[in-house]
Amino acid sequence: MAAVHSIDAFVFTVPDLTEAERFYAAFGLVPRRVGTTLELYTEGHAQRWGVLHELPGARKKLQFLSFACHAADYAAIAARAHADGLVASEPHPLGSTDGLWLRHPEGYAVQVVVGPKNSPDAKAPAAAAVAPPPGRGAAPARSAVKPVRPRRLSHVLLFSGDVDRSAAFFEQALGLRVTDRSGDVIVFMRGIHGSDHHLVALAKSDGPGLHHVSWDVATLDDVGLGMEQMLQAGYLQGWGVGRHVLGSNYFYYVRDPWGSYCEYSFDIDFVPGRYDWPARDHPIEDSFYVWGPVVPPEFTQNHETAAR
Ligand SMILES: [Fe+2]
Numbered sequence: 294m295a296a297v298h299s300i301d302a303f304v305f306t307v308p309d310l311t312e313a314e315r316f317y318a319a320f321g322l323v324p325r326r327v328g329t330t331l332e333l334y335t336e337g338h339a340q341r342w343g344v345l346h347e348l349p350g351a352r353k354k355l356q357f358l359s360f361a362c363h364a365a366d367y368a369a370i371a372a373r374a375h376a377d378g379l380v381a382s383e384p385h386p387l388g389s390t391d392g393l394w395l396r397h398p399e400g401y402a403v404q405v406v407v408g409p410k411n412s413p414d415a416k417a418p419a420a421a422a423v424a425p426p427p428g429r430g431a432a433p434a435r436s437a438v439k440p441v442r443p444r445r446l447s448h449v450l451l452f453s454g455d456v457d458r459s460a461a462f463f464e465q466a467l468g469l470r471v472t473d474r475s476g477d478v479i480v481f482m483r484g485i486h487g488s489d490h491h492l493v494a495l496a497k498s499d500g501p502g503l504h505h506v507s508w509d510v511a512t513l514d515d516v517g518l519g520m521e522q523m524l525q526a527g528y529l530q531g532w533g534v535g536r537h538v539l540g541s542n543y544f545y546y547v548r549d550p551w552g553s554y555c556e557y558s559f560d561i562d563f564v565p566g567r568y569d570w571p572a573r574d575h576p577i578e579d580s581f582y583v584w585g586p587v588v589p590p591e592f593t594q595n596h597e598t599a600a601r
């Protein structure tokens with residue numbers, strides 16, 4: 294089946310780009326002002342992972358998601374979307390006219406373009422741990438730690454007022470597959486050409502919204518150091534460090550200036566291309582985490598629907 298292989302970019306509006314630039318630079322990304330937008334990159338990687346537009350006075354809002362496919366898959370994806378009546382009448386006003394524009398049943402736009410595969414083709418290797426010589430400790434000195442720099446985007450987690458319907462859209466329109474789920478509370482979906490355990494996760498809420506964007510880091514220490522880096526930068530709210538069950542990654546989530554989150558993620562499960570991962574429906578107690586601090590009550594709040 295023709296299917297997208299990667300997230301090309303997430304696009305959302307924020308009230309203040311200067312505040313956004315400060316946050317993402319502190320997080321360890323490479324923000325670049327381009328025209329009236331802020332583009333988000335990771336160090337040493339060509340992919341433009343995110344584009345933020347300024348909308349003064351408004352709340353943060355997901356505008357659209359763009360997915361990339363191989364050139365050989367594009368025509369079949371487009372033909373299927375046309376046949377299924379999923380094609381939008383016009384491109385999103387903040388997006389390019391490239392590719393194919395679809396309309397998610399909850400109202401936001403989804404673009405499909407031909408683009409390079411930026412999702413992994415193998416389990417992301419952890420940075421090699423170097424054993425210290427006898428007489429020296431293994432921990433880095435606090436006085437000598439280097440800034441944490443995420444390597445790439447891993448996934449996005451979207452709120453949804455109807456998780457089953459939303460998952461059906463991503464399956465039908467984009468060819469994503471369910472990796473694991475917990476009832477209609479959360480569904481994790483991957484790309485079939487080889488990807489992390491999830492490219493997209495859908496969490497039950499009272500409507501759509503962008504809950505978090507997740508960034509791959511090289512070591513478990515980087516998850517903790519990332520937390521420390523954000524605390525030192527004055528971003529005191531978050532959740533973690535902990536470990537997920539579904540996806541298996543170690544995490545720290547830092548609250549962004551708009552009430553959504555950026556995740557430092559290490560060691561997420563990988564699903565090889567064409568591998569038929571047995572999608573299981575897990576007990577609700579396994580849907581969230583194995584261990585970690587008490588979850589702050591505001592962690593699961595959808596700020597994009599709170600304004601409605
Ligand atoms: Fe995540």
